[in-house]
Amino acid sequence: MNLTILIVMAVLTGVLGSPYVTDTDVTPGSDSAGMSAHPNSVPEAADGTEVFHEEGVVEEEGVEEDVMATGELNPSHYPAQRAANVVKHYLNTRYGSPYRWVGLHKVHSANAEEVAESGRKYHLEISVQEMTGNTTEKCSAEVLFPALENQRSPQVQASCEALLTANTTAQEEALYQQYRRNHTLLSGHNLPDSYGHIDPDMKPLWHLGGVASSFVMLKESTENTLYNMAQVANVTQLETENDQLRFNYHVLLHDMVSQEIIHWKLLVTWSPAEGVKVLQMEELPKCEHCEVPPKPN
Numbered sequence: 001m002n003l004t005i006l007i008v009m010a011v012l013t014g015v016l017g018s019p020y021v022t023d024t025d026v027t028p029g030s031d032s033a034g035m036s037a038h039p040n041s042v043p044e045a046a047d048g049t050e051v052f053h054e055e056g057v058v059e060e061e062g063v064e065e066d067v068m069a070t071g072e073l074n075p076s077h078y079p080a081q082r083a084a085n086v087v088k089h090y091l092n093t094r095y096g097s098p099y100r101w102v103g104l105h106k107v108h109s110a111n112a113e114e115v116a117e118s119g120r121k122y123h124l125e126i127s128v129q130e131m132t133g134n135t136t137e138k139c140s141a142e143v144l145f146p147a148l149e150n151q152r153s154p155q156v157q158a159s160c161e162a163l164l165t166a167n168t169t170a171q172e173e174a175l176y177q178q179y180r181r182n183h184t185l186l187s188g189h190n191l192p193d194s195y196g197h198i199d200p201d202m203k204p205l206w207h208l209g210g211v212a213s214s215f216v217m218l219k220e221s222t223e224n225t226l227y228n229m230a231q232v233a234n235v236t237q238l239e240t241e242n243d244q245l246r247f248n249y250h251v252l253l254h255d256m257v258s259q260e261i262i263h264w265k266l267l268v269t270w271s272p273a274e275g276v277k278v279l280q281m282e283e284l285p286k287c288e289h290c291e292v293p294p295k296p297n
Contacts, residue, residue, distance in 0.1 A: 261286075
């Protein structure tokens, strides 16, 4: 009887293969090779650096939620990245202009703690990139995501004094006077276009739209969102009032957690003296079939 059983098992093994699979059975470079990676880890380039789009936001399909942790966080995982991107939006609302648009470059370190009855606080060491001047600076920041029952926007403190050292006053004043003297009010659409191209004359309006979008993204951000501005669908210059240039913007925001494209309508004012302000913001009906436009060249 035992001999018969051994013969049957030998035949089945030859037909079906071994019932045991070890790590060495995974072919390097195959889809299975990366299964051990953390589902919230940020994609990396061959040199080990994070892969960022122009505005500094990580792009990855199928973002999975992570259990909210305290203590030291992996800088490349989404909890740390979400908090760091909130800092980016905060800096844009404070210092942004058509010639100063801040993106996230890298998270160096991050940790989180529960604050009794207040929410979760993140302590961050990050690098931010000023996109128009292509300069990178380190910043220290704290982000408090309020407890759910409070439903307030994140509270941010950030030390990034180096961002203010670049003097863009002359460029901003020249652009301001140019826009004020225009006999025909400016307008543009699809920034960037379907090929990722933006006309050089439209880039200040693209930057201004990115800064204005940060006002929305800061207000709407939670521990479960990760926003990026995907496109300026339309922008129209309005008549100047009280020395403030005014623009109507229709922007497309990409929530990388839900993979939704969210449309917002914004009334934006800007002058070198007063900076960027968003007077009105309105979320438009969702577009279920919208795709993320390509990033600018």
